[in-house]
Amino acid sequence: MKITDIKATTVTVPLEAPLRHSNGAHWGRFVRTLIEIETDEGLTGVGEMGGGGESAERAIAGLKPYLLGHDPLQLEQLRWKIMNPVASLYNNRMQLHAAIEFACMDVAGKFLNIRACDLIGGAVREEVPFATYLFYRYRSKDGSAGGEITPDEMVAHTRDLVARHGFKTHKLKGGVFPPDHDIEVMQALGAAFPGDGLRLDPNSAWSVEESIRVAKAIGNLNNEYLEDPAWGLEGMRRVRNAIDMPTATNTVVVNFEQLAACIRLEAVDVILLDTTFWGGLRQAYKAGQVLETFQWGASVHSSGELGVQLATMLHLGAALPNLAFAADAHYHHLTDDVIKGGKMPYRDGRIALPKGPGLGVELDRDKVAEYAELYRELGGYAYDRDPARPDWYSIAPEQRYADPKAGAVMPW
Incomplete structure (x- = not known):
């Protein structure tokens, strides 16, 4: 079995409400990138990573020379191809590898008719x-x-x-x-x-x-x-x-x-x-x-x-x-x-x-299309910024805390 193609699609999916944390906030949605690998066996595997947009999609596309023709069953070879520790000093590919490995384990499991955990x-x-x-x-x-x-x-x-x-x-x-x-x-x-x-x-x-x-x-x-x-x-x-x-x-x-x-x-x-x-x-x-x-x-x-x-x-x-x-x-x-x-x-x-x-x-193709379009409409957000405090940024351990009496209203 050989990988014949790989593609990345950025989506954004709404949250019930924006989530606040000490380093910033999730601004009412998650931005994620879905990775799909295709094989000469007609099987497709899917992975996922955090963040997205043009830079993430370009990064995945940039790994095609490492991946085309690779047997997705060879997971240890995949690790060394992408996460060679010396090469990674110049280009940390840890999370890119994770998403691709997910997709390879998905397609390997389908090929062998076993679960990823197996x-x-x-x-x-x-x-x-x-x-x-x-x-x-x-x-x-x-x-x-x-x-x-x-x-x-x-x-x-x-x-x-x-x-x-x-x-x-x-x-x-x-x-x-x-x-x-x-x-x-x-x-x-x-x-x-x-x-x-x-x-x-x-x-x-x-x-x-x-x-x-x-x-x-x-x-x-x-x-x-x-x-x-x-x-x-x-x-x-x-x-x-x-x-x-x-x-x-x-x-x-x-x-x-x-x-x-x-x-x-x-x-x-x-x-x-x-x-x-x-x-x-x-x-x-x-x-x-x-x-x-x-x-x-x-x-x-x-x-x-x-x-x-x-x-x-x-x-x-x-x-x-x-x-x-x-x-x-x-x-x-x-x-x-x-x-x-x-x-x-x-x-x-x-x-x-x-x-x-x-x-x-x-993947539900209709949902992927819907939330890919929503990403194109809304774009990303800065995880390490709080939209209700535009001049704020986190300093640890000298944290500048929010005022609990100030309310919980986003500048929509």
Whole structure:
């Protein structure tokens, strides 16, 4: 089997409401690039990566000389062709490789009539648990959703998500407002959902000292871990040594060199594995095997997915024997998807592993066309900027926080 063509299509899919985080905001939609490879067997594989537009599509097109004629079953050759470590010093292709690897694993699974997870050892579970992903949100353009800031509003938002999807673990994306505000929200969540697991992730907005103070202030709660409170392996190591709860990261351990350093330093307890950030489903799974060997915690990270990347996350979660924590997903914030059958359903806080061969999902051509046109109409957005604070930019750990009394209105 040989690759005969590869193409990229940028789409943008609306969110229920804009999502705020300490580094900026998602401005009411996700921008993603869909990758398709075609083969001489008449089979097509699909992948997905974050961001998009002309630059992403040109980057994929630029890899055609590496890919035309390549056998998609030869996944290790693919890794070295695209992610040669010396060449990558000049052109980091990690996320490009991830999207192409997804598509190759999809088409390989279809060719062999097996699932993507079977290419990395098979599934030890047929459904993956997920946590709520709670954001402070701006109001949607039509005013029908969003606007949550206060503890009561965040609790009400969580109750709605639990009623719709059945989540039993709740993760707050903090760092937007001063730390004491996040403390109040966490205490309110703990009171409203006794027995449920809690997580707080300020996206590295705090100093080491502030991180320690917050950890002690929420130490009475059922905390699964404190995620990326401070930046860097040394900062995270200092926090871990000073607090009584586990720590987690998806930002400072995203490759094997950093993983080795983390284990030597005993810097972070739980590593959140992202199929894109790690350069592919196989790389994330291999990292999970290292974590299993050293008895480190593992879970699945979300970088803002549509259904194709969600499928890769499900295959990873299904294959990891040491998946000790519910996975993350932005998925429930989307209003729609680009896969046939629409959005995958949550049942009791879990999503079932797709049943078909490969990734187990297929593109809905009408939806792809609709959201490609929407991207052409709206364009991209600056993830690291807050549209309601046009002169603001993030400085860590000297974060300039939003005012919780200022409301939650976008400059539509």
